[in-house]
Amino acid sequence: MEPTDLTPPPAGSFWNDTGRSGITSWIFSTDHKRIGLLYFYSVFGFFLVGVLLGLLIRIELMAPGRTIMGPQAYNALFTVHGVVMVFLFIIPGFQGSFGNLVMPIQIGARDVAFPRLNLFSWWLYMAGAVIILTSLFTGGGPPDTGWTFYVPFSERTGTNVSLAVFGVFIVGFSSIITGVNFVTTIHRLRAEGMTWGRLPLFVWSLYATAWVQILATPILGITLVLIMAERILGTGLFDPSRGGDPLMYQHLFWIYSHPAVYIMILPAMGVISDIIPVFARKPIFGYRMIVFSSLAIAAAGSLVWGHHMFTSGMSDIAILVFSFLTFIVAIPSAIKVFNWVSTLYRGSISLEAPMLFALSFILLFSIGGLTGLILGAAATDIHVHDTHFVVGHFHYVIFGGSGFAFFGAMHYWLPKFYGRRYAEKPAVIAWALMFVGFNILYFSMMVLGLKGMPRRYYDYLPEFAPLNLTSTIGSWILAAGLVLLLVNLFRGLRHGERVGSNPWGGATLEWSIPTPPPTENFAEEPVVTHGPYDFRGAGIP
Amino acid sequence: MSSERADNHIIGYGTLTAVWVALLVLTALTVWVSRHTPGIGHVWGSLAIAAAKGGLVIAFFMHMRYEGRLLRWLLFLALVTLVIFIGLTFFDVLYR
Numbered sequence: 001m002e003p004t005d006l007t008p009p010p011a012g013s014f015w016n017d018t019g020r021s022g023i024t025s026w027i028f029s030t031d032h033k034r035i036g037l038l039y040f041y042s043v044f045g046f047f048l049v050g051v052l053l054g055l056l057i058r059i060e061l062m063a064p065g066r067t068i069m070g071p072q073a074y075n076a077l078f079t080v081h082g083v084v085m086v087f088l089f090i091i092p093g094f095q096g097s098f099g100n101l102v103m104p105i106q107i108g109a110r111d112v113a114f115p116r117l118n119l120f121s122w123w124l125y126m127a128g129a130v131i132i133l134t135s136l137f138t139g140g141g142p143p144d145t146g147w148t149f150y151v152p153f154s155e156r157t158g159t160n161v162s163l164a165v166f167g168v169f170i171v172g173f174s175s176i177i178t179g180v181n182f183v184t185t186i187h188r189l190r191a192e193g194m195t196w197g198r199l200p201l202f203v204w205s206l207y208a209t210a211w212v213q214i215l216a217t218p219i220l221g222i223t224l225v226l227i228m229a230e231r232i233l234g235t236g237l238f239d240p241s242r243g244g245d246p247l248m249y250q251h252l253f254w255i256y257s258h259p260a261v262y263i264m265i266l267p268a269m270g271v272i273s274d275i276i277p278v279f280a281r282k283p284i285f286g287y288r289m290i291v292f293s294s295l296a297i298a299a300a301g302s303l304v305w306g307h308h309m310f311t312s313g314m315s316d317i318a319i320l321v322f323s324f325l326t327f328i329v330a331i332p333s334a335i336k337v338f339n340w341v342s343t344l345y346r347g348s349i350s351l352e353a354p355m356l357f358a359l360s361f362i363l364l365f366s367i368g369g370l371t372g373l374i375l376g377a378a379a380t381d382i383h384v385h386d387t388h389f390v391v392g393h394f395h396y397v398i399f400g401g402s403g404f405a406f407f408g409a410m411h412y413w414l415p416k417f418y419g420r421r422y423a424e425k426p427a428v429i430a431w432a433l434m435f436v437g438f439n440i441l442y443f444s445m446m447v448l449g450l451k452g453m454p455r456r457y458y459d460y461l462p463e464f465a466p467l468n469l470t471s472t473i474g475s476w477i478l479a480a481g482l483v484l485l486l487v488n489l490f491r492g493l494r495h496g497e498r499v500g501s502n503p504w505g506g507a508t509l510e511w512s513i514p515t516p517p518p519t520e521n522f523a524e525e526p527v528v529t530h531g532p533y534d535f536r537g538a539g540i541p
Numbered sequence: 542m543s544s545e546r547a548d549n550h551i552i553g554y555g556t557l558t559a560v561w562v563a564l565l566v567l568t569a570l571t572v573w574v575s576r577h578t579p580g581i582g583h584v585w586g587s588l589a590i591a592a593a594k595g596g597l598v599i600a601f602f603m604h605m606r607y608e609g610r611l612l613r614w615l616l617f618l619a620l621v622t623l624v625i626f627i628g629l630t631f632f633d634v635l636y637r
Contacts, residue, residue, distance in 0.1 A: 187611075215622045251630045303625065306633065318633035 082147025108191025205270025364400025389449025433481030440474025
């Protein structure tokens with residue numbers, strides 16, 4: 001790498017061409033690229049907080065008994081880890097950062113449909129985040145309910161649950177606003193020739209996700225308000241002694257929170273669908289079926305929330321129906337995996353960092369998805385419900401899937417916006433460390449779960465000690481890889497080799513404009529004449 | 542565009558007043574149904590009346606009656622989703 005050239009980005013790029021200066025040119029900017037970077041650094045900052053909390057949890061579980069903290073601190077730690085990772089990192093992550101950065105350019109637009117609303121969504125997100133963080137240090141201390149805030153415990157605990165759920169409520173509004181903005185943008189602002197059949201698959205995935213955000217998030221909002229009503233007014237909605245129903249809470253919570261898993265994973269699938277053709281030098285296999293599967297996952301995934309409640313006392317018929325519906329989601333998910341693999345078949349594969357993250361996504365997501373079927377089948381779920389198997393499965397899908405796709409997207413798109421790139425060799429080493437560490441960390445958890453170790457327990461039997469130690473060592477390897485990734489990527493974006501407009505040879509529109517992109521993206525509105533993966537049509541060898 | 546059509550359309554006071562009166566009558570009907578319908582019937586009756594009231598508000602106060610097909614379909618999609626959410630939840634309660 002050439003770590004020298006420190007000249008500023010060219011005039012006219014979105015880095016320079018603003019009416020304001022300093023911090024106000026960012027926090028009051030309505031440019032989708034600046035808002036995208038605001039989101040990126042915000043969500044990634046919270047991701048690092050979540051990682052730190054996760055590492056502390058693993059250190060505590062390294063050996064039986066007390067290691068570094070007491071049980072109350074442990075309860076608070078896994079709750080805050082979950083709330084931060086789910087609500088502050090991965091749900092807003094793709095839409096807010098890469099969705100904002102890339103989507104308007106990919107459809108040939110100058111900005112999103114409602115730029116001010118876009119900025120407002122970031123402000124709401126930050127306000128919610130501040131409220132959630134405030135809940136850790138005020139009132140009765142950090143919430144200790146787990147990120148699911150299950151009743152009746154969340155009604156009765158003396159910790160600061162009310163403020164935390166209020167923060168999540170605010171973040172939910174931010175998510176809805178982003179969803180409305182993206183649906184409107186994709187419907188209304190596509191450039192001439194950018195037909196629905198020429199939309200990049202990342203845009204299709206954002207579109208499907210945006211609908212889930214619009215339709216499901218209000219239900220989370222209502223549910224969180226009901227928790228506050230229970231705690232503050234004592235309404236008895238979930239209290240059987242007063243005619244309430246605790247299972248109703250679980251229904252309401254999972255009606256949102258299961259589709260939320262698809263808010264987390266669908267854009268990641270879009271990223272993978274964009275990366276693989278570029279690094280395999282082949283058009284995507286089965287474009288229409290991937291589009292269909294994105295919409296099908298969004299639709300079918302919204303109907304399966306009951307599989308979180310198989311052991312809660314739900315009716316047998318409902319268990320049967322939800323179990324059946326859960327298996328249906330596997331079909332569109334498998335369509336995607338088969339199409340990605342078919343795209344790779346006989347491709348001219350280039351194993352650079354974005355591609356390595358994309359390939360590991362396929363493997364890790366497949367493991368996460370297949371273990372999900374074990375949980376979706378009522379008979380097997382009863383044996384592994386609320387064990388470490390669930391924790392392992394969930395992390396395979398969300399960290400191995402969405403997380404690795406996020407790292408892939410960072411390596412793939414950030415050089416476009418910074419005009420510089422990272423060093424390849426350290427990036428590959430970082431990926432290898434993370435891949436190995438990840439599997440040691442979470443595969444151990446799944447085996448622990450099969451052996452019967454419950455999740456969320458502070459202490460455990462001595463027979464579980466060796467695998468817990470193994471899992472903790474895996475977390476350190478993963479963390480080492482993450483540190484290397486961060487140092488290499490951000491050092492590269494600041495001091496690395498300059499890149500041209502199309503460093504990877506992509507055929508989507510973002511690669512047709514200068515690097516870094518100009519403030520309004522296109523000098524004049526583009527006319528699209530070829531598909532997003534038609535390299536020959538785009539004149540790319 | 543459909544949004545422009547909705548912007549330009551002005552609903553007369555007469556229509557708005559008629560809708561308002563209809564909403565008041567339906568509210569009174571809800572109270573009557575809750576007191577005079579036996580068994581689970583009052584729940585279904587109240588739900589039906591609430592749906593009718595919602596329909597009036599959406600059609601006239603929110604101008605959906607004068608919108609284009611696309612926006613109507615999008616709203617329909619949202620309502621169908623809500624019905625499915627409620628239906629599947631009731632499904633558990635009814636068979637528990």
